[in-house]
Amino acid sequence: MSVLSVDEVSRSFGDRQVLKKISFDVVAGRMTGFVGANGAGKTTTMRIMLGVLAADAGEITWQGAPLTREVRQRFGYMPEERGLYPKMSILDQVVYLGRLHGMSAAAARGSTESLLERLGLAERAGEQVEKLSLGNQQRVQIAAALVHDPEVLVLDEPFSGLDPLAVEVVLAVLRDRAAAGAPVLFSSHQLDVVERLCDDLVIIADGTIRAAGSRTQIRADHALPRYRLEVAGDAGWLRDHPGVTLVDLDGPVAVFDLRAGEDDQAVLRAALAKGPVRAFGPVTPSLTEIFREVNQ
Amino acid sequence: MTTFEAAKLVAAREVRVKLRDKTFLFSTAFFLIVTIGSFVIPSLLNGGPTKVAVSLPAAVAPLQSADFEVTAVPDDAAAEKLVRDGDVAAAVVSGPRVLAMDDAPSDVVGALSVAPPVQLLDPEAIDPALDYLVPFALAFLFFITSFTFGMQIAQSVTEEKQTRIVEILVSSVPVRALLAGKVAAMTLLAFGQIALIAIVAIVGVRVGDMDTEVVGRLGPTIAWFLPFFILGFVMLATLWAGVGALAARQEDLAGTSTPLQMIVMLPMFAVVFLSDNDAVIRILSYVPLSSPMAMPIRLFRGDAAVWEPIVALVILAATAAVFLALGSRIYEGSLLRTNGRTSFKTALARS
Numbered sequence: 001m002s003v004l005s006v007d008e009v010s011r012s013f014g015d016r017q018v019l020k021k022i023s024f025d026v027v028a029g030r031m032t033g034f035v036g037a038n039g040a041g042k043t044t045t046m047r048i049m050l051g052v053l054a055a056d057a058g059e060i061t062w063q064g065a066p067l068t069r070e071v072r073q074r075f076g077y078m079p080e081e082r083g084l085y086p087k088m089s090i091l092d093q094v095v096y097l098g099r100l101h102g103m104s105a106a107a108a109r110g111s112t113e114s115l116l117e118r119l120g121l122a123e124r125a126g127e128q129v130e131k132l133s134l135g136n137q138q139r140v141q142i143a144a145a146l147v148h149d150p151e152v153l154v155l156d157e158p159f160s161g162l163d164p165l166a167v168e169v170v171l172a173v174l175r176d177r178a179a180a181g182a183p184v185l186f187s188s189h190q191l192d193v194v195e196r197l198c199d200d201l202v203i204i205a206d207g208t209i210r211a212a213g214s215r216t217q218i219r220a221d222h223a224l225p226r227y228r229l230e231v232a233g234d235a236g237w238l239r240d241h242p243g244v245t246l247v248d249l250d251g252p253v254a255v256f257d258l259r260a261g262e263d264d265q266a267v268l269r270a271a272l273a274k275g276p277v278r279a280f281g282p283v284t285p286s287l288t289e290i291f292r293e294v295n296q
Numbered sequence: 297m298t299t300f301e302a303a304k305l306v307a308a309r310e311v312r313v314k315l316r317d318k319t320f321l322f323s324t325a326f327f328l329i330v331t332i333g334s335f336v337i338p339s340l341l342n343g344g345p346t347k348v349a350v351s352l353p354a355a356v357a358p359l360q361s362a363d364f365e366v367t368a369v370p371d372d373a374a375a376e377k378l379v380r381d382g383d384v385a386a387a388v389v390s391g392p393r394v395l396a397m398d399d400a401p402s403d404v405v406g407a408l409s410v411a412p413p414v415q416l417l418d419p420e421a422i423d424p425a426l427d428y429l430v431p432f433a434l435a436f437l438f439f440i441t442s443f444t445f446g447m448q449i450a451q452s453v454t455e456e457k458q459t460r461i462v463e464i465l466v467s468s469v470p471v472r473a474l475l476a477g478k479v480a481a482m483t484l485l486a487f488g489q490i491a492l493i494a495i496v497a498i499v500g501v502r503v504g505d506m507d508t509e510v511v512g513r514l515g516p517t518i519a520w521f522l523p524f525f526i527l528g529f530v531m532l533a534t535l536w537a538g539v540g541a542l543a544a545r546q547e548d549l550a551g552t553s554t555p556l557q558m559i560v561m562l563p564m565f566a567v568v569f570l571s572d573n574d575a576v577i578r579i580l581s582y583v584p585l586s587s588p589m590a591m592p593i594r595l596f597r598g599d600a601a602v603w604e605p606i607v608a609l610v611i612l613a614a615t616a617a618v619f620l621a622l623g624s625r626i627y628e629g630s631l632l633r634t635n636g637r638t639s640f641k642t643a644l645a646r647s
Contacts, residue, residue, distance in 0.1 A: 050467035052632060069470065073297065077467050083459030088313065099305050100468045102297045144464060 002028035002063050004049070004152055004183050009058030011044055017207060018044050021058065024202045024212040026152075026183040031174065033198030033215075034187040035291065040204045042187040043080045046156050049185075050077045062152060073101050076150030078158055080187075082141050086130035090121060093129060094143050101148035108147065115143045118173060134161055142170055146177070153177055155186040159193055171197060195287040203294055210294035215287075222290045223282065225258045230279040231271055241267060255283060299476070302469035306477025307484070310452065314485055323444065324489050327437075331493050334433075335500035348404055349375040349387040355408060359388070362407035430514070431571045431593040434521060437490065438589050439564035442529050445486040446536040446560065447553065449478060453540030453627070454549050462631060471628050479533040486529055487522075494518045517596040520605050521588070527609065528588030531616035532560065534623025538643070541630040548637045559585060567593070574599070582608050584615035 004026040011019040019041045026032045036042050047053040049060055051072050060067050084093055091112060098108030116122045119139045129137060138161050145155060153174070159167050178184045178199075185202075188194045194201070201218050203211040211218050226247065229235060235254040238244050243262035248255040258264055264282075271277050285293075314320050347365045350356050351372050359366050367384060369375045375387035379395050386401040388394055394404055456462040456474075465474055498518060501511045535556055542552040563586035570576045571593060580590035581600070587608045594600040629643035 047463070050463070052463050052467055073468055075467065077464060079460055079463040081460040081463075083461045083463075085313075085455070085461060086459065092312075096305070096309055097464060097468070100302065100465065 002181065002183065004185070005061045005064075006045070006049075007059050007061065009045070009048060009055045009060060011048060011053065011056050019048075019055075020207040022204065022207070022209050023058075024209050026185045026202075027200060028183045029178055029181050030199040031178050031184045031186070031197055032200040032202060033194035034185055034202045034204065035189075035191060035194055035287075036187075036204035037295065038189075041207045042204060043156055045204070046077075046080075046154050046185070046187065049154050050075060052079075074148070074151040076145040076148065076153045076155075078141055078145040078155040080156035082137065084129045084137070084140060084144065087128055089126050089128055090116065090132075090140050090143075091125040094140065094147050097144050098147040101150075103148050111147050111149065112143065115146055115173075119143055119169060135163055135166055138162055139166065139170070142173065146173065150177075151182055153182055153184040153186075155184070157188060158186050159188060159190065167193070191287045191291055201287075203291060205295050211290070218290065219284045219287075222285050222293060224285065225260065225262075225264075226283040226285075227256055227258060227264060227267070228279065228281060228283050229254050229256070229267070229271060229277070231274070232276040232278065233274070235271075237274065238267075241270060252278070297469070299470050299473045302473035303477040303480065306469070306474055307481040310478055310481030311485060314448075314481070320448075320485070324492070327489065327493050328496055331496045332500065335497075335503070346386070346401075346403065347384040349378040349384040351375040351387070351389045352392050355388040355392060359404070359407055362403075364404070364407065427597065428571070430517070430596050431589075432568055434517075434592050434596075435564055435567045435571075435589040437493065438521075438525060438528065439560060441486050441490055441525075442532065443557070443560050445482050445529070446532055446556070447549075449482045449533060449536040450540030450543075450549055450553055451546065452478060453537050453631075454543045454546055457541060457543070457631060458545050466632065471631060472624065475534060475537055475624055475627050478537060479530070483526065483530055483533060487526055490525055491522065494522065513596055513598065517592050520595050521592040523609060524588035524591060524605075524612065527612045527616050528584075531584065531612065531619050532556065532623075534620050534627060536623070538623040538626030538630070541627045542638045542640070542643060544633075544637055552637060564589065582611060584612045587612055 006022060006024050006026075008021045008023050009019055010017065010021050022041070022045065034042055034045075044053060048055045049067070051067065051069065062071055065071060088096070091109075094112040094115070095105070095108045098111055099105060103111065113122070113125070116125050119142060121136065121139055121143070124132065124136070129140060132140065142158065145153065155174075158170060158174070162170060174184055174186070186198075195215070198215055200213065201211065201215045202209060203218075211221070213221075229238065230253050233252060235249060235252055238249070238254050238256055239246055243259035244267065245257045245259070246254060247257060258267070268277065268280050271280065347367065348359055349367045349369050350359065351369050351374065353368075356366055356368060367378065369378065369387075372389040375389050376395055378384045379387045379397060382397075386394055386396040386404045388404065388408065392408070394401060394408070396404075456465065462474075498515060501514055536553070539553040539556050540549065543549040563580070563583070567577070567580055567586055567589040570580070577590050577594060580586040581594050581604070583590075591600065591605050591608045595605060626640065626643045629645070630638040633642070
């Protein structure tokens, strides 16, 4: 299967170990969110993937083969700290980067023009990058990462600095790439954005992987036996129900944890016996809650 | 894609950017104007034939045959007035006497008298002024070109590092391709600028009606200067890239490039100020940092044997090979260290 696989990778800067034998997979055709606090090791991991940094130990493979420069030529990369040639025109610059990735002049130009069109920069193609707003520079950076139609995308904070409209545009482009079969790894601080966008999730904290897998699986794994009940009258009686610990009570609405082994259907039956039930179901934790939990 | 193909792409970008760079275009134009001016202005200052007023009919014929512009006037008073008004440089009046304002016109006197033939036993081969000017011009040209293009290599490296585009670059092409492309492009442009000036200079001396001795010597001197220039430039090119990579921002560059600036500047001063001292110039013409300046001077003066520039070129090439390796090691060792200025020591230590 087409997997970008990180296998027990370690890296230190001086005597500070930034990555401690981390392992995870980025699967083709899926958007994988890479989240962690500042300094958790996201950028270092991505730099090692692209060969900008070397790993002290461990290996990264794509489709089972170790990463050589030839393999990485087919990667698309957006570094954390943005930068392009300030005095070069957008078109020239993206074409140049396409050619460095092995494209012919004509193919690079064609690809650049269609990308700029898609990203809403077609009319500004001849302008120097330094004349653009930060948001537009960011779009050029996306074009730079995508121009050579990469097999694998590694994007460090691709959405930071984008307005909501631009986020949608960029997201659509990335989803297309994923749908076409590329693994897309992107990091972000904005957990709500990641939660909405990603199929898979990798959570890193303090140089170790705390959770990795599909978003639904991770949420299920971290789900507490927590429920939400909404009734017609007051839900205060739940306090005395065996096995129930109230988390939050607001008149008819209650959120509660259930002791392991207790039957949630028994609670529902008790509620129905007292009157109409408007809603009842398990509460899945938000990414922010999971993130807070794994970071403890 | 091979390293060579990648280097070609990098070089092509550098050349394109430079050819659109106003600073580069202006500096090239400036050098050309100075070069052309140095041939045209002297002949303009000569200002054509000297004007002489003559009131003595017998003096008209010999002066005219000596290429003076003769104005015949009716009497001595009219001739004197023209001299006093500055309309003519001198006047020949009855007597015969020669009138002038403050400087005895020896050329007019010479045209009117018979001088015994003179034979010099040890003539100066060339004009002493040129003997000083040509060495100075060559040394200065090497220095200014090597310095400005070197700084541009450094700035271009720092720009890539500062904007972090270097991360995208090194993830797609080998670091060596980046370095080789940059150095090749700048060498080409620097050599192009020098060659253009050389051609203009050679055409200038032919058109500019200089004495044949100077023309005969300047040609070979410039021809030798070019290989010295290329090797001398390439020798330092990767070191310039290295100091560019040591800097994290353009502001650091003045600091990281200081040692290299000294390496370029001190030999230039030595050559210019000690150009009269034959022994020192002889030594400097072999020392690799100064030989591109000092050897052409000796060749121009005609005191270098045929084998001497060849030996100096070999020494220069060997040094260039060592410096290229050193420079690329500094470059590779510091290019991706983005946390502030990198020291030479850190860059040279293998990470």
